[in-house]
Amino acid sequence: MKAPHSNTRLRRTALAVATGLALSVSLAACSAADGGGAETGTADDIAAALQEETTLTVWAWAPAVEDIATAFEKKYPKITVDVVNAGTGNDQYIKLQNAIKAKSGAPDVAQIEYYALPQFALSDALVDLSDFGMDSLEDQYTASTWGSVNLDGGVYALPQDSGPMAMFYNKAVFDQYGLTVPTTWDEYIATAEQLHAANPNAYITNDTGDAGFATSMIWQAGGQPFTTTDSTDVALNLQDEGSKKFADTWNQLIENDLIAPTASWSDEWYRGLGDGTIATLNIGAWMPGNLESGVPEAAGNWRVAPLPVYEAGDTASAENGGGGDAVLAQSKNKLAAAGFVEFMNSGEGTQISIDAGGFPSTVADLESDEFLGYESEYFGGQKINEVLVQSASDVVEGWSYLPFQVYSNSIFSDTVGQSYANKSDLNGGLTDWQKAIAAYGNEQGFTVTE
Amino acid sequence: MTTLSTLPPSGQTRSSQAQPRPRKPHVQKRDWTGWKFVGPFMIVFALVLIAPVLYSIYLSFFKDQLVGGNSFVGFENYGQALTDPKFWESMGRVTLFFVVQVPIMLGIALFAALAIDSARLHLSSFFRIAIFLPYAVPAVVATLMWGFMYGTKFGLVGNLNEFFSIAIPNPLGNTWVLAAIGNIVTWEFIGYNMILFYAALRVIPTDLYEAASLDGAGAFRIIRSIKMPALRPAIVIGGIFSVIGSFQLFNEPSILQSLAPNTISTYFSPNMYAYNLSFSGQQYNYSATIAIIVGLITAVIAYIVQNSGSRKEA
Numbered sequence: 001m002k003a004p005h006s007n008t009r010l011r012r013t014a015l016a017v018a019t020g021l022a023l024s025v026s027l028a029a030c031s032a033a034d035g036g037g038a039e040t041g042t043a044d045d046i047a048a049a050l051q052e053e054t055t056l057t058v059w060a061w062a063p064a065v066e067d068i069a070t071a072f073e074k075k076y077p078k079i080t081v082d083v084v085n086a087g088t089g090n091d092q093y094i095k096l097q098n099a100i101k102a103k104s105g106a107p108d109v110a111q112i113e114y115y116a117l118p119q120f121a122l123s124d125a126l127v128d129l130s131d132f133g134m135d136s137l138e139d140q141y142t143a144s145t146w147g148s149v150n151l152d153g154g155v156y157a158l159p160q161d162s163g164p165m166a167m168f169y170n171k172a173v174f175d176q177y178g179l180t181v182p183t184t185w186d187e188y189i190a191t192a193e194q195l196h197a198a199n200p201n202a203y204i205t206n207d208t209g210d211a212g213f214a215t216s217m218i219w220q221a222g223g224q225p226f227t228t229t230d231s232t233d234v235a236l237n238l239q240d241e242g243s244k245k246f247a248d249t250w251n252q253l254i255e256n257d258l259i260a261p262t263a264s265w266s267d268e269w270y271r272g273l274g275d276g277t278i279a280t281l282n283i284g285a286w287m288p289g290n291l292e293s294g295v296p297e298a299a300g301n302w303r304v305a306p307l308p309v310y311e312a313g314d315t316a317s318a319e320n321g322g323g324g325d326a327v328l329a330q331s332k333n334k335l336a337a338a339g340f341v342e343f344m345n346s347g348e349g350t351q352i353s354i355d356a357g358g359f360p361s362t363v364a365d366l367e368s369d370e371f372l373g374y375e376s377e378y379f380g381g382q383k384i385n386e387v388l389v390q391s392a393s394d395v396v397e398g399w400s401y402l403p404f405q406v407y408s409n410s411i412f413s414d415t416v417g418q419s420y421a422n423k424s425d426l427n428g429g430l431t432d433w434q435k436a437i438a439a440y441g442n443e444q445g446f447t448v449t450e
Numbered sequence: 451m452t453t454l455s456t457l458p459p460s461g462q463t464r465s466s467q468a469q470p471r472p473r474k475p476h477v478q479k480r481d482w483t484g485w486k487f488v489g490p491f492m493i494v495f496a497l498v499l500i501a502p503v504l505y506s507i508y509l510s511f512f513k514d515q516l517v518g519g520n521s522f523v524g525f526e527n528y529g530q531a532l533t534d535p536k537f538w539e540s541m542g543r544v545t546l547f548f549v550v551q552v553p554i555m556l557g558i559a560l561f562a563a564l565a566i567d568s569a570r571l572h573l574s575s576f577f578r579i580a581i582f583l584p585y586a587v588p589a590v591v592a593t594l595m596w597g598f599m600y601g602t603k604f605g606l607v608g609n610l611n612e613f614f615s616i617a618i619p620n621p622l623g624n625t626w627v628l629a630a631i632g633n634i635v636t637w638e639f640i641g642y643n644m645i646l647f648y649a650a651l652r653v654i655p656t657d658l659y660e661a662a663s664l665d666g667a668g669a670f671r672i673i674r675s676i677k678m679p680a681l682r683p684a685i686v687i688g689g690i691f692s693v694i695g696s697f698q699l700f701n702e703p704s705i706l707q708s709l710a711p712n713t714i715s716t717y718f719s720p721n722m723y724a725y726n727l728s729f730s731g732q733q734y735n736y737s738a739t740i741a742i743i744v745g746l747i748t749a750v751i752a753y754i755v756q757n758s759g760s761r762k763e764a
Contacts, residue, residue: 094729101732123516209712232517263709268603404516410716410730417712421624440731445517 040131041335046342049335055080056333056340059096060111060325061088062160064356068349072340075348079336089113093120093406100125100330108331109341112157113323114148115212115401115409120326121156122231122403127327128154132338137346144395145361149324152231157324158345159361160353163284164391165216165307165320168291171380172301173202173276181305185249188280188308192258195279202277203260204253206269209420209429211412212320213282214246219318219399221245221310225434226402233447234402236438238430245310247426255423274298282307284320285388289357292378300380304387306394317394322361359388366392404444408437509738516732527739536717537740541747543628544719548696551632556688558636559643560681564673566644567651578648582641589638593705596634597622600709622710631702639695643688650684651677686759690752697748700725720744 038045058065058081069081084107086092093116099106100123112120120126129135135155138146145159169181177198182188192204207213218225223242227235237243253259260278262268272278273295281287291302309316325344327337343349350362354371365371366389375381402408415436419429434450441448485492510527514520531537562581566574584592599606600621607618621630654676662672700721707714707722716730717723720740728737 090730097732098729101734262603263711266709267598268601271604407731410726413711414715414717421712443515443733445515 038335039127041338042133046132046335046339049333050076050339051078052336053078054333054336055082056109056337057082057084057107058109058111058325058340059084059086059092059107060109061085061092062111062353062356062358064349064353064358065111065344067352067356068344071348071352072343075343076339079340081340089116090406090410096120096125100328104330106328106330108333108337109325109327111160111323112326113321114145114319115215115405117149117156117324117326118151118228118401118403119406121151121154125329126156127329127331127334127338128156129158129327129338129341130155132335134158134338134342137342140346140363141361142363142366142392142395143397144319144392144399145322145324147397147399148319148322157326158341159322159324160345161286161322161358162361162392163286163319163321163359164388164395165220165282165284165317166287166388166391167280167282167305167307168287168302169280169305170273170276170278170298170301171303172298173279176276177202182308183306184312185308185310189249189252189258192253193256196258199277202279203272204258205280205282206260206262206264206272206278207250207254207420208261208263209413209417210264211409211416214412214416215401215409216284216318216320217246217250217282218243219396220307220316222316222396224398224400226400226405228400228403231403232445233449234441235449236434236441237450238434239427243430244427247430249310251426254420254426257423261420270294276301284322285359285391286321286357288376288378288384292357299378302379303382304379304384306387306391315394316396317391318399319395322359324361402437402441403446404437404440407440408433411436411440506738506742509735510742512735514732514735523735527736528743530736531739531743537720537723537743540717540720540723541744544697544699547628547632547699548693551635552689552692552696554632555636555639556643556685556692559640559688560647560685562640562644563647563651564677566648567677568669578644581644584637585639585641585645587638589701590705592638593634593702596630596637597706597709600630622706622713624713627706627710627713631699631706634702635695635699639692643692646684646688647681650681654680682759686756689755689759693752693755694748697744697751 038049041049056079058069060083065083069083072081073079086095086107092110093112096106096110096112100120106125112126117126137158138150141159142162144164145162149155149157149159167182173179173195174181177195179191179194180187182191188204195202195204215225218238219242221242223240223246225236225238225240225243229235260272262272262278269278273281273291274297276298288304291298295302306315307317325341327334327341331337344353346362350360350365354360354365360366360371366385372385372389373383374385376384412433415432416426416429418424418432419426438448438450511522511524512520513523513527562577565571566578571577587595602608602611602618602620607621610616611618619626621627658676659672662676667675698721699719703714703718704722704725707718714722716726721744724737724740724744727733727740731737
């Protein structure tokens with residue numbers, strides 16, 4: 001029985017390949033797959049699908065995914081999970097977008113960051129997981145991460161990791177120059193001045209203009225520059241109160257040369273983090289693992305503190321990075337794919353992810369004593385997760401990204417980046433960015449109001 | 451091509467397919483032997499060269515929106531491109547690059563080729579290899595390498611600044627970035643052009659030199675009257691390649707962009723603009739339009755270079 005079966009499959013695969021080639025050559029548009037994958041299903045349907053011979057392709061770059069796939073294959077021996085690293089972040093989105101455009105070649109499951117999710121969800125490239133009953137998982141996740149995957153009434157991914165922001169600071173540098181840990185942005189600016197005066201090579205932080213950081217900072221300041229209604233009406237206001245608050249604060253650092261003009265993730269950046277010339281980082285909770293592996297020479301020097309706030313005594317945070325896993329509409333094995341996504345982000349997968357250094361988005365894990373009580377050796381024995389988990393619950397509500405955020409972020413340096421380069425008012429850069437975003441949105445058929 | 455010779459001399463269309471009534475009996479049966487030889491090439495050529503170009507032209511007449519889908523728009527994309535300040539800014543940048551970088555590069559390559567050919571240089575084969583070697587380094591690797599050297603903090607520039615207590619302006623700042631890229635490209639392609647020129651010099655018959663020296667011509671007279679005229683076709687070829695290379699500038703700025711995101715915009719060169727339009731902006735149609743316009747402009751300029759080169763020869 002087995003041989004003919006696999007023969008048929010082989011033939012079917014060959015046929016699919018040939019059809020794919022023919023399609024791409026003839027340039028004909030064709031409606032998506034006629035495969036046997038059900039479009040909806042219950043938990044029982046998923047369980048049944050996981051007992052059938054299936055191969056799932058997963059595009060992800062998170063290091064834990066390989067291990068999760070291995071554990072999944074062990075639990076469901078008939079499923080083969082093929083994990084492909086198609087690039088990190090934007091590189092993968094480009095390939096994914098091309099596969100969606102070509103109407104073939106997309107994986108069954110893809111890792112997609114929160115900021116990029118609306119773009120893929122809107123273009124109907126993703127499966128609404130509530131069709132598979134996964135809207136019932138809401139309670140398992142933090143409000144901010146669920147809010148990021150719950151778009152227009154659908155659930156387009158299950159949250160994997162999250163990035164509530166915190167201030168990572170080099171305590172050795174703070175001790176050396178007698179600085180106190182700032183709790184407000186005003187104090188932060190004062191600390192920046194003190195540090196730079198004491199050592200002209202040292203800066204409070206680095207920033208060359210990063211869309212992800214800027215949007216997170218506006219988020220923390222309570223800004224809501226991007227509002228989308230009915231999935232096609234986009235309202236833009238990068239000069240709302242929150243956006244201005246961020247720009248006015250950050251201007252003081254940029255205009256006075258108090259920020260290292262070093263690009264994040266560059267060689268210089270890692271060196272600066274190691275030798276103390278970059279003293280703090282305001283970044284997502286996924287950073288500790290990166291510091292440990294990227295800056296081993298500074299072990300014991302770094303600590304975590306809550307993100308400084310605009311008003312003393314306030315608590316406010318934002319998400320920076322993090323993402324979930326989505327099932328692609330092109331998938332021919334949607335039931336099994338949905339089963340994998342659930343295993344990955346709500347079942348056994350979450351612990352594997354945490355063990356690999358990921359910062360979870362599941363409430364149970366965030367509140368577990370083991371997680372909260374973890375003392376990081378790299379951070380001098382500090383219970384870093386206490387600070388980071390607190391930040392997760394302080395995330396300001398009501399934020400949303402644009403349905404074409406990936407492109408908008410890609411032109412951030414053309415506009416806001418010019419303010420950084422010229423050390424001029426960020427508000428001007430934000431206004432230029434808004435204009436460019438509006439032009440693109442209108443070009444793409446959205447109704448954009450500024 | 452062979453059928454052309456059997457055509458009547460005039461009064462007929464030059465196309466072999468449109469030949470209505472063959473007068474001579476022996477052309478009645480068509481001979482396919484030639485096609486059998488070029489067939490495999492023609493198939494590949496049609497698939498990988500003709501088809502994409504035709505598809506790009508087809509694409510350029512449509513507009514595919516995230517909201518609203520695909521629609522035929524005629525020449526609207528062309529109209530938009532011709533009035534797009536970003537496009538013209540990028541064209542202006544590569545034109546400036548071409549005008550400044552190419553003469554410098556070809557000049558140095560020419561000098562190197564003449565020096566190696568002069569037979570007065572010791573270790574000339576070593577120099578030949580050494581100058582050519584950068585061409586063997588992939589452009590991506592070369593750019594990364596130069597990118598590290600350009601670093602003002604920890605790179606070579608930073609070290610020089612520190613060692614001599616000077617302040618070299620940031621090569622990747624707004625003012626110098628084009629020159630910095632020109633430097634990389636020059637470094638990469640001097641060797642290639644040098645070999646091109648050197649090969650042209652090697653085929654000059656030695657009796658010309660002997661005759662010249664019998665007439666009492668010095669080294670510079672030989673260069674002016676024998677070597678330079680012989681080099682002209684090679685210089686034209688080098689010029690055409692450089693036109694194409696300049697207008698298709700992509701690798702170097704694209705890689706340096708991660709080091710200097712605020713200096714190198716997403717529309718730094720026309721190719722980068724087309725790339726970013728299609729791959730980050732999903733504006734495939736507009737991107738195809740830009741690509742076609744750039745291709746046409748490049749072809750025209752390459753044609754002008756070729757023409758001016760061969761006219762001098764005549």
